Amino acid sequence: MEHAPYINRADSLLYLTDEQLRQGIEAMFFAYRGFTSDPDRILSDFNETHGANYGRAHHRAIHFINCAPGTTVNNLLNILGVTKQSLNRVLRALIEDGLVESRVGRMDRRERHLHLTPEGRALEQRLSDAQRARMRDAYRQAGPQAVAGFRTVLEAMMDPNMRHAFTQIQDGS
Amino acid sequence: MEHAPYINRADSLLYLTDEQLRQGIEAMFFAYRGFTSDPDRILSDFNETHGANYGRAHHRAIHFINCAPGTTVNNLLNILGVTKQSLNRVLRALIEDGLVESRVGRMDRRERHLHLTPEGRALEQRLSDAQRARMRDAYRQAGPQAVAGFRTVLEAMMDPNMRHAFTQIQDGS
DNA sequence: AGTTTATGTCAGTATTGTTGACATTCCAAG
DNA sequence: CTTGGAATGTCAACAATACTGACATAAACT
Numbered sequence: 001m002e003h004a005p006y007i008n009r010a011d012s013l014l015y016l017t018d019e020q021l022r023q024g025i026e027a028m029f030f031a032y033r034g035f036t037s038d039p040d041r042i043l044s045d046f047n048e049t050h051g052a053n054y055g056r057a058h059h060r061a062i063h064f065i066n067c068a069p070g071t072t073v074n075n076l077l078n079i080l081g082v083t084k085q086s087l088n089r090v091l092r093a094l095i096e097d098g099l100v101e102s103r104v105g106r107m108d109r110r111e112r113h114l115h116l117t118p119e120g121r122a123l124e125q126r127l128s129d130a131q132r133a134r135m136r137d138a139y140r141q142a143g144p145q146a147v148a149g150f151r152t153v154l155e156a157m158m159d160p161n162m163r164h165a166f167t168q169i170q171d172g173s
Numbered sequence: 174m175e176h177a178p179y180i181n182r183a184d185s186l187l188y189l190t191d192e193q194l195r196q197g198i199e200a201m202f203f204a205y206r207g208f209t210s211d212p213d214r215i216l217s218d219f220n221e222t223h224g225a226n227y228g229r230a231h232h233r234a235i236h237f238i239n240c241a242p243g244t245t246v247n248n249l250l251n252i253l254g255v256t257k258q259s260l261n262r263v264l265r266a267l268i269e270d271g272l273v274e275s276r277v278g279r280m281d282r283r284e285r286h287l288h289l290t291p292e293g294r295a296l297e298q299r300l301s302d303a304q305r306a307r308m309r310d311a312y313r314q315a316g317p318q319a320v321a322g323f324r325t326v327l328e329a330m331m332d333p334n335m336r337h338a339f340t341q342i343q344d345g346s
Numbered sequence: 347a348g349t350t351t352a353t354g355t356c357a358g359t360a361t362t363g364t365t366g367a368c369a370t371t372c373c374a375a376g
Numbered sequence: 377c378t379t380g381g382a383a384t385g386t387c388a389a390c391a392a393t394a395c396t397g398a399c400a401t402a403a404a405c406t
Contacts, residue, residue: 030338067199
């Protein structure tokens with residue numbers, strides 16, 4: 001970017017051609033597959049050795065409970081964007097298996113505050129270590145400037161509501 | 174970025190902290206949700222008005238058949254990364270409804286070459302218009318440099334096999 | 347006391363993935 | 377030419393995850 005050349009209007013908008021956009025769409029598709037493949041594998045192993053039936057839904061629940069310990073079911077519902085029935089099935093399994101603990105709220109005793117047990121944290125570690133490793137490799141290959149651009153585009157691609165939830169989480173809810 | 178300050182080793186690797194990586198993981202999650210939300214809505218509408226039951230799997234099939242007309246089932250299988258049985262269910266519905274045409278191969282009559290019918294192309298247009306519009310908005314907000322970084326990181330995040338398939342597609346299969 | 351809110355549960359259905367079994371077609375070795 | 381294997385595609389059954397709708401319980405609010 002040093003000696004930045006003269007950029008005319010056409011060049012500066014080349015990245016908005018339909019072909020470029022299609023490539024972006026497909027890159028997103030393939031990258032997301034890579035992004036989820038490691039946790040999927042780890043969960044398959046875990047299921048075999050522990051006789052469980054966990055999938056991506058369980059991973060997501062564990063991830064966000066770990067991020068925001070003590071979060072309520074309702075809060076998790078909003079973040080994950082699924083119905084309570086769907087989340088409940090997942091949480092019930094995790095609680096029964098002792099990976100998640102559900103504590104009745106002290107202020108509002110209708111609420112259930114969710115925490116990972118040591119076992120839950122152990123699984124979360126395995127999952128997020130793998131996912132971070134892939135992200136770290138990608139980040140390292142790409143370099144800091146590319147990473148900044150990556151984050152900028154991703155945030156612009158979120159639905160506004162979710163962008164709000166996202167930045168809240170980043171600030172440490 | 175003007176008056177670029179002295180950057181020591183620690184600063185230059187700040188983007189690789191666990192916290193930064195976690196944020197990247199979550200950004201990916203929320204962005205992908207946004208990325209798929211428009212097609213999901215369009216397919217829901219289509220299903221209601223046409224009495225169909227299409228989902229993301231049908232969208233992906235239509236997308237890649239449109240990209241590579243005449244592709245075989247096996248080829249599509251590799252791109253999509255699902256079992257042939259799973260893809261077959263999807264293709265059967267699309268063929269029965271007249272959105273996709275399956276032609277027996279002339280060289281190898283075991284192969285089926287897939288093409289979109291005019292109706293299939295019409296639906297593909299609606300879907301990809303919406304997805305491109307979101308991508309275009311995000312790209313426009315972020316600017317060309319961020320887009321370049323976005324693409325770089327996404328490609329680094331793919332599985333190597335998929336990166337191969339991806340770049341092949343970009344070169345025009 | 348009555349309403350709203352937060353949560354949990356049950357039943358039913360749809361999408362999308364899996365495996366297993368099988369049919370068809372091609373090709374190559376005997 | 378035939379036979380056996382490999383490639384390709386189809387059918388059937390099952391599992392995970394989502395959805396909607398209905399309802400129960402308990403706690404908070406008014």
